[in-house]
Amino acid sequence: MSEHGVRIQLDRVTKQYPRQPEPAVDNVSLDIPAGELVVFVGPSGCGKTTTMKMINRLIEPTSGEITIGGENVLALEPNELRTRIGYVIQQIGLFPHMTVRDNIAVVPRLLGWDKARITRRVDELLELVGLDPSAFRDRLPKQLSGGQQQRVGVARALAADPPVMLMDEPFGATDPITRDKLQNEFLRLQKELRKTIIFVTHDFDEAVKLGDRIAVLAEQSHVAQYDTPGRILAAPANDYVEGFVGSAAAIKQLGLMHVGMLTGLAELSATSGLPTVRSRENARDALDIMLRAGTSHVVVLDEQGDPRGVIGFEDIAGLLREEVSRVGQDA
Amino acid sequence: MTFSRYLENRWDDLLEQATQHVLVVILSVVIATLAGVVIGALTWRSDRYSGLAIGTSATLLTIPSLALLALLIPLLGLGWAPTIVALVVYSLLPIVRNTVAGLRSVDASILEAAKGMGLRPARVLWRVQLPMAWPVIITGVRVATQMLFAIATIAAYVAGPGLGNEIFSGLARQGSANALNQAVAGTAGVVILALLFDLLFVLIRRYTTPRGIRV
Numbered sequence: 175m176s177e178h179g180v181r182i183q184l185d186r187v188t189k190q191y192p193r194q195p196e197p198a199v200d201n202v203s204l205d206i207p208a209g210e211l212v213v214f215v216g217p218s219g220c221g222k223t224t225t226m227k228m229i230n231r232l233i234e235p236t237s238g239e240i241t242i243g244g245e246n247v248l249a250l251e252p253n254e255l256r257t258r259i260g261y262v263i264q265q266i267g268l269f270p271h272m273t274v275r276d277n278i279a280v281v282p283r284l285l286g287w288d289k290a291r292i293t294r295r296v297d298e299l300l301e302l303v304g305l306d307p308s309a310f311r312d313r314l315p316k317q318l319s320g321g322q323q324q325r326v327g328v329a330r331a332l333a334a335d336p337p338v339m340l341m342d343e344p345f346g347a348t349d350p351i352t353r354d355k356l357q358n359e360f361l362r363l364q365k366e367l368r369k370t371i372i373f374v375t376h377d378f379d380e381a382v383k384l385g386d387r388i389a390v391l392a393e394q395s396h397v398a399q400y401d402t403p404g405r406i407l408a409a410p411a412n413d414y415v416e417g418f419v420g421s422a423a424a425i426k427q428l429g430l431m432h433v434g435m436l437t438g439l440a441e442l443s444a445t446s447g448l449p450t451v452r453s454r455e456n457a458r459d460a461l462d463i464m465l466r467a468g469t470s471h472v473v474v475l476d477e478q479g480d481p482r483g484v485i486g487f488e489d490i491a492g493l494l495r496e497e498v499s500r501v502g503q504d505a
Numbered sequence: 506m507t508f509s510r511y512l513e514n515r516w517d518d519l520l521e522q523a524t525q526h527v528l529v530v531i532l533s534v535v536i537a538t539l540a541g542v543v544i545g546a547l548t549w550r551s552d553r554y555s556g557l558a559i560g561t562s563a564t565l566l567t568i569p570s571l572a573l574l575a576l577l578i579p580l581l582g583l584g585w586a587p588t589i590v591a592l593v594v595y596s597l598l599p600i601v602r603n604t605v606a607g608l609r610s611v612d613a614s615i616l617e618a619a620k621g622m623g624l625r626p627a628r629v630l631w632r633v634q635l636p637m638a639w640p641v642i643i644t645g646v647r648v649a650t651q652m653l654f655a656i657a658t659i660a661a662y663v664a665g666p667g668l669g670n671e672i673f674s675g676l677a678r679q680g681s682a683n684a685l686n687q688a689v690a691g692t693a694g695v696v697i698l699a700l701l702f703d704l705l706f707v708l709i710r711r712y713t714t715p716r717g718i719r720v
Contacts, residue, residue, distance in 0.1 A: 232621060256623030267618025271636045271715035281622050314717040330622075340621075
């Protein structure tokens with residue numbers, strides 16, 4: 175069994191480097207609920223990585239308080255703290271002289287686990303990240319593709335089952351296809367594990383795709399908006415956030431809505447010749463399919479591939495309107 | 506006497522001197538490797554201290570070997586002790602320099618990952634950096650060993666062990682019957698030993714380098 179996430183709180187956290195006029199991170203407060211994946215998104219140099227690294231004390235805060243599961247991080251011994259926080263970086267940093275197994279076993283060994291338990295855990299983790307243990311356990315990092323290395327990196331970070339994971343642009347160095355695949359697998363993994371994850375990226379689309387919540391950060395890590403992807407897209411707090419959301423906010427929002435969410439699907443009549451979409455795909459995919467096929471409607475198929483109904487442009491537009499007005503009321 | 510007759514007659518002596526030559530070199534290299542790796546491990550992080558360590562060992566290397574041995578006589582007497590001290594001093598430079606270079610060559614992201622996992626600096630050094638730096642360090646040791654086979658010859662000057670005795674006594678008795686044979690046998694012995702050890706290092710390097718970083 176795995177340990178679920180715990181709450182992380184940042185309270186007026188500041189990092190001031192000596193001989194610099196302005197703090198790199200200025201007075202940041204954030205409350206990260208247990209088991210959620212929160213994305214820090216912002217331009218390069220805005221302090222998002224610095225903010226994250228203060229949580230495992232790779233960077234020491236100048237002032238402020240950080241708690242993980244109610245425990246004051248600054249009162250713990252840094253190395254002991256770090257064994258309880260999974261850490262994944264863009265360059266992965268696998269140890270090239272160790273096998274996959276030994277890479278994953280580093281922290282369990284540090285914690286004094288016995289051999290049998292380590293072996294079980296390594297295999298379990300490899301399966302979890304979609305690598306066949308018997309084929310990959312004894313491989314060396316140089317015998318792995320970039321995507322496989324990143325999976326091992328995630329497995330290594332999960333080795334001692336930490337409640338918290340920090341991920342610094344983990345998929346940033348992979349090609350678009352691999353990245354998409356890794357993101358999907360990671361979402362599936364997180365659904366199961368419910369760790370508390372802080373994920374740093376400068377890619378807003380990635381933030382929308384992965385985040386339960388997004389913290390849009392401006393200079394000095396000032397929190398411009400901290401909300402769910404849907405609400406940030408529907409109601410950006412200010413011009414800065416709007417700029418970061420970029421163009422086609424409505425289209426991006428559609429990406430968050432499953433076709434299956436559409437209620438009152440139109441009667442199935444005269445559907446022959448219409449393109450189809452699976453119910454677990456999103457409204458953006460449905461729109462794309464319609465545009466490509468040059469039709470104004472698309473047939474929704476359920477998991478078994480049987481038609482469930484028909485949706486059209488109006489339904490999608492209506493869904494978006496509903497969502498915007500719902501968010502407007504919440505705010 | 507022909508050279509081959511000479512070799513035949515003096516084979517036992519030559520073998521003993523060669524064995525001692527090898528022993529004194531191995532002993533010195535082992536000590537120098539331990540010392541050099543420790544010095545490198547303590548200083549690699551700071552430009553200033555590693556610069557000081559490399560600069561000092563480079564300066565030591567410039568002391569003429571005869572002078573260094575002569576200086577050591579009042580302190581350590583004759584024989585093995587001054588020989589080993591001198592040889593250790595001379596082999597520090599390649600070992601310290603390569604240790605520092607090797608430890609520094611480990612990618613920053615690997616060190617960050619190690620630290621982020623909660624490994625203490627000593628453990629990072631022992632489990633990650635030293636294994637990764639090993640091919641570079643062992644190359645330094647190999648260079649040092651090559652140098653020492655030649656320099657160890659001078660040990661005969663302080664009544665130390667090795668093939669130097671053969672060469673020195675040959676040179677001292679120039680013109681007499683076996684003088685040339687002696688000098689040639691000693692020199693050839695040193696060259697052969699150095700070549701053999703160079704080959705040996707190719708194997709040592711290959712079998713002590715972790716599989717994952719072998720090229």
